[in-house]
Amino acid sequence: MLKKGKGWRIGWQEKPDIYKGLIGADDWALELSAPEMEDFCRLLAQIRDTMDSMAEHLMEEETISCEVESPLLWLGADGYVNNYRLRIILHQHRGAEGSWQSHAIPELIKAAQSLKSF
Incomplete structure (x- = not known):
C-alpha cells in the first residue's frame, strides 16, 4: 500500500523481511x-499533539521548534504551530535524512494514522 500527495508519500508492505515501510517526499524516499x-x-503523532497544544500558549506570529526522538530516529518540526516544516534523521546502522515542507504535513499525518495499526 502506497499513499502519496503533493510533497509526501508513505507506504507499507508486509512481505519484505527487513524494510516494510517507505516514507518520502517528491524528490527523496527512505525504506x-x-x-x-x-x-x-x-513520533509524528507526538509532534502533531505538541504543536496543537502549543497553539494556546503562543501568539499567532511566534514560531516554535519541537524535537522528538527514539533510539531509531529523530523528528524535528520548525515553524508556526499550524504551518511547520518537518525533518527526519535515522540513527541506526545507516545514516539518512529527509524533510517535508509545511503544505505536506497535514496529509502525511492523516496517511500515517490510517496506514497500519502498530
Missing part, C-alpha cells in the same frame, strides 16, 4: 524497518 516505521508514526 524503513517495521520498528522504524512504528517509531516514525508514533
